[in-house]
Amino acid sequence: MLKSPMPVCFYSLALIVATPTAANPDRHSHTESSTTVHYNSTKNSHSPKMAFAAPDKKGLKFVNRYIRNNDECLTVVRERSELPFRSIDSVLTRYRLPLELKYLAVIESELKPTAVSRVGAKGTWQLMRGTAHELGLKVNRQTDERKDLVKSTRAAAKYLRDLHHQFGDWLLVLAAYNGGPVPVIRAMHKAHSRNFWALQQYLPAESRMHVKKFIATVWYFERDNVKPQAQVTALVIARPAANESADQKFSRLMRESASALNSSNSLLEPAHPASEK
Template identity: 55%
Template sequence: MLISKVPFVCSLAIALAFPSAANSGLPSFGETKVMVTADPLTTQKTVSFAQPGRDEMAYVHAYIRENDESLLAVRERSKRYFKIIESVLRKFGLPAELKYLAVIESDLKTTAVSRVGAKGLWQLMAATAQDLGLKVDSLQDERTNFYKSTKAAALYLRDLHRTFKDWRLVLAAYNAGPLPVFRAMHRSNSTDFRVLERYLPYESRTHVKRFMATAYYFDGEAGTAVTI
């Protein structure tokens, strides 16, 4: 989840000064203030960031064993949800694997609420959601709107990737905010997740590993990921 607030700007330069932190039926479609711009370089491609390395497989298997029941429940209802999420990700030129982020954030439940107030399918904090064009007030909370919140999350993920150029760093920044990731890059003098992860908050390191384990559970060893 995004556990603290980050003001949204097209360039995330300002985010250096601020740490960041979805009805259970199918979505109610509608327009948002988010503008969709596809990136032809990444649209519909799969990427290797979701594939665990040999040193990560022990965690992957342990995570799947411990969470098999909940993962199975998500799998049984995921087909239509994933189809919608993938269509939005394609519009933003984002990898389809990012749909698994919604699994680890909320188990694909639009009504999910975290202990710190993050809400919805993508576990957005109120201020972050508002910065992304969602309405969050006493009358409505579009973080619980499947389609609108997915567009907002896609916009945020796209801009995080424009900043960090690495999807594992994006996943860490989605959880903890950009600032801890920049700090880890500085302390490790590296942009390689495997090098700098020990400088990240424990929850953020685990967040990335949970994502890889979930992707492995749904896609399995036969995944055809390619590096881009």
């Protein structure tokens, strides 16, 4: 259960549920019925919105449980996140990537440049040596640029951009960032789907959890830092049930946000392709 209840109104940071559209018209389509969540921050109007399939019921339960179990650690990270986030936001903006991707660094390393994993991944973005070399970072006995926040963020941005070009879905990108593209491609073939929630059972457990941790972390960091969107008016809000659960509240708030979609087109500027090499 979330410790801080979310006010019932529409925000400049919009959680919008809408009928999904073909994100990649050149790719084969599927007939799954799902909704799409758009995270769109107005902190930087030049950054594209982040859209992905909404969590299923189990996914919502995981979000609540993860935040509850990790609230103390997430609070510590939040308290020292201002300077790292400022640098990361600058790089993500340059590469025209959603600013919410900075929260991937939270679950990768807790924003620690010196973090080292059990398999040798290092730095804020937990890049393996081989991947770091391919992305242009110097890794040798004298220098390890994986520990340089700005340089490693540039490398991670290139990798995330390339993965999004390949998969066209941010949840699949996050799974591929964790375990590589091959397991994601295999899962897509086995499930005959491009929807993370439909194919997650075919992914390695660590990659499944990685994606859900990201969703939970975005929710944790963004829920308390939003302001009412003054332009939105005449928003009809359903009366919550007296015994409404946390999952039901989350779903209700997203449904209510959908009713403001037509009044919020200015928030949903189309993303432009990255030009940075």
